[in-house]
Amino acid sequence: MTTHDPSLLTAAAALDALEPDENVELDQHLAGCEACRVELAEFRATAARLGSAVAEAPPPSMKIAVMAALDVTRQLPPEVPVATTPAATVPGPPGAAPATVTRIDEPRRRTGTRLLLAAAVATLLAAGALWWTNRTPELTAQEQLKQCVSTAADARPVAASESVGTAIVTVAPSCSGAVVQLTGIPAPPAGHTYQMWVMARDQARSVGTLSLIHI
Amino acid sequence: MTTTEPEMPGSSRGRGQPAPLDDLLEQVARGDKAAFEAIYNQLAPRVFGLIRRVLRDPAQTEEVAQEVMLEVWRRASRFDSARGSAVSWVLTIAHGRAVDRVRSEQSSSRRDTAYASSTVERDVDLVSDAVEASLDRRQVRHCLQALTPLQRESITLAYYGGYTQAEVAAALKAPLGTVKTRLRDGMIRLRDCLGVTA
Numbered sequence: 001m002t003t004h005d006p007s008l009l010t011a012a013a014a015l016d017a018l019e020p021d022e023n024v025e026l027d028q029h030l031a032g033c034e035a036c037r038v039e040l041a042e043f044r045a046t047a048a049r050l051g052s053a054v055a056e057a058p059p060p061s062m063k064i065a066v067m068a069a070l071d072v073t074r075q076l077p078p079e080v081p082v083a084t085t086p087a088a089t090v091p092g093p094p095g096a097a098p099a100t101v102t103r104i105d106e107p108r109r110r111t112g113t114r115l116l117l118a119a120a121v122a123t124l125l126a127a128g129a130l131w132w133t134n135r136t137p138e139l140t141a142q143e144q145l146k147q148c149v150s151t152a153a154d155a156r157p158v159a160a161s162e163s164v165g166t167a168i169v170t171v172a173p174s175c176s177g178a179v180v181q182l183t184g185i186p187a188p189p190a191g192h193t194y195q196m197w198v199m200a201r202d203q204a205r206s207v208g209t210l211s212l213i214h215i
Numbered sequence: 216m217t218t219t220e221p222e223m224p225g226s227s228r229g230r231g232q233p234a235p236l237d238d239l240l241e242q243v244a245r246g247d248k249a250a251f252e253a254i255y256n257q258l259a260p261r262v263f264g265l266i267r268r269v270l271r272d273p274a275q276t277e278e279v280a281q282e283v284m285l286e287v288w289r290r291a292s293r294f295d296s297a298r299g300s301a302v303s304w305v306l307t308i309a310h311g312r313a314v315d316r317v318r319s320e321q322s323s324s325r326r327d328t329a330y331a332s333s334t335v336e337r338d339v340d341l342v343s344d345a346v347e348a349s350l351d352r353r354q355v356r357h358c359l360q361a362l363t364p365l366q367r368e369s370i371t372l373a374y375y376g377g378y379t380q381a382e383v384a385a386a387l388k389a390p391l392g393t394v395k396t397r398l399r400d401g402m403i404r405l406r407d408c409l410g411v412t413a
Contacts, residue, residue, distance in 0.1 A: 011402035012395065016314040017373040017380050041299050046406040048306040050374050053355035056264035062277050063255060066284045070248055073285050078244065078292040147295040 007036045014043030031154040031174040079150030079179065148175035236301040237294075244291040251288055258302065259284060262309045269313035269377045279316055283309045310374070317377040358408035366401030369394050 006029040012018050013026055030037050149155050152172035170179045236257060242250035262283050267276045287305055294304050359367055365387070372378045372386055384394040 008395070008399060011399040012373070012380050014402065015370065015373040015398065016310055017378065017383070017398065019379060019381065041303075042406055042411055043402050044307050045299060045303045045411045046402060046409060047310065047374060048300075048303040049351065049355055049409050049411065050370075050405075051265040051306040051310060052261045052302065053352045054264045054268050054375070055260040056267055058259050058263035058280060059277060062263070062281055062284075063259065066255065066259075066281055066288075067248075067252065069281075069285055070251065070288055073288055075244070075246060075288060076290055076292050144295065144297045147293070148298070151293050151295070 007033055007039075010036055010040040011043050013040060014047045027153050037174070079146055145175060146179060148172065149179045237296040240287075240291055240294050240301040240304070241296070243288065244294065251291075254287065254301070254305075255284060258287075258305050261302070261306060265306060265309050266313045268375045269310070269317060275316065279312055280309070283312050286312070314377045354409055358405050361408055362401050362404055363397070365389070365393075366397045366404070369397045370401045370405070373398060 006025050009018060009022055009026045009029075013023065018026065026036075030040065149170055149172040152174050154174050155170050155172040157170045172179075236254065239250045239254050243254060259280070263276065263280045266280045266283070267273070270276050270279065283305075286308055290308075294301065299307075359370075362370070368387060369383050372383045373380065378386065380394050380398065381391060383389075383398075384391040387394065389397075
């Protein structure tokens with residue numbers, strides 16, 4: 001069997017010149033190759049320049065048809081990482097005792113995947129914790145992760161059974177993170193906030209406190 | 216007749232300075248029809264022109280181009296400016312749709328190599344003899360000319376012709392491995408010549 005490097009497929013992928021099985025192979029490879037993802041984006045941008053070079057005025061009938069169709073064409077909503085019951089931002093004073101902890105029961109998986117899940121959730125929350133605790137309006141890192149996971153080809157939802165509310169954790173290795181969707185979580189008592197823990201092996205690790213916002 | 220948009224080559228964009236089209240697309244994601252119309256005015260000619268080159272058939276071109284613009288409206292919330300420009304995102308959708316249409320309509324037996332060979336020269340000429348003198352066209356023409364003939368022909372057949380690598384190899388009567396290498400080398404040179412950054 002000849003060995004070949006799937007990372008060499010990026011140029012052809014950007015030109016949509018791959019066979020279906022090569023596309024699958026590349027998708028799987030991209031999950032673990034940041035450099036390949038960057039290269040693919042560069043080649044896509046290069047191809048877009050080729051496309052721009054043959055621009056041609058479309059017929060007026062096309063614009064009329066498109067603009068008329070907007071009203072009857074549903075837009076996809078953005079992915080939302082946190083959905084809650086109506087609540088104002090609940091700031092917790094530093095050092096507040098943790099309220100009810102939402103424990104995420106992981107389904108039976110291989111150890112490697114379990115650790116990946118833990119690491120991925122931690123990455124998400126580590127990236128977001130700064131924002132939560134500082135409550136600055138800067139959302140770029142969180143928004144980027146949100147978008148990445150919502151469109152990642154390797155995104156996998158992990159269901160969780162809870163005693164309070166429901167949680168879906170969507171892990172996307174290609175985004176080095178995960179999105180946690182919590183619903184039905186009641187606002188914590190005054191002076192308290194939620195704290196999220198990741199269970200890895202026999203250790204519980206706190207990954208930050210949550211500000212609940214109404215979206 | 217072709218349109219000229221005020222061109223803002225991606226490579227000249229400063230870091231941390233979102234291009235106007237990226238901003239507009241984010242507004243479209245929030246249902247802003249005026250923003251969508253602005254996007255349409257700037258990008259529909261590129262979408263239409265590219266699809267026309269790949270499909271050849273004018274009637275199908277308008278249909279597919281319409282689908283693409285509506286897809287832009289539909290999926291605007293999934294655009295992430297951190298992962299690429301709005302132009303790249305839109306033209307990626309456009310090219311993908313055009314290729315899907317071509318491949319679903321043509322069985323491989325109809326892609327006879329005689330037709331393919333005769334169109335190679337024409338395809339390259341159509342790009343090289345572009346009447347419009349916009350900066351973008353001049354840059355692309357210049358950078359395509361800087362490739363070796365086999366690199367240029369491979370990329371032209373793949374991108375503007377919607378050919379797979381195997382089909383390019385058959386059309387050019389070259390080994391598949393050679394075509395794969397030429398495609399990659401050619402795209403690297405194009406990328407660097409055009410100054411494209413991710």
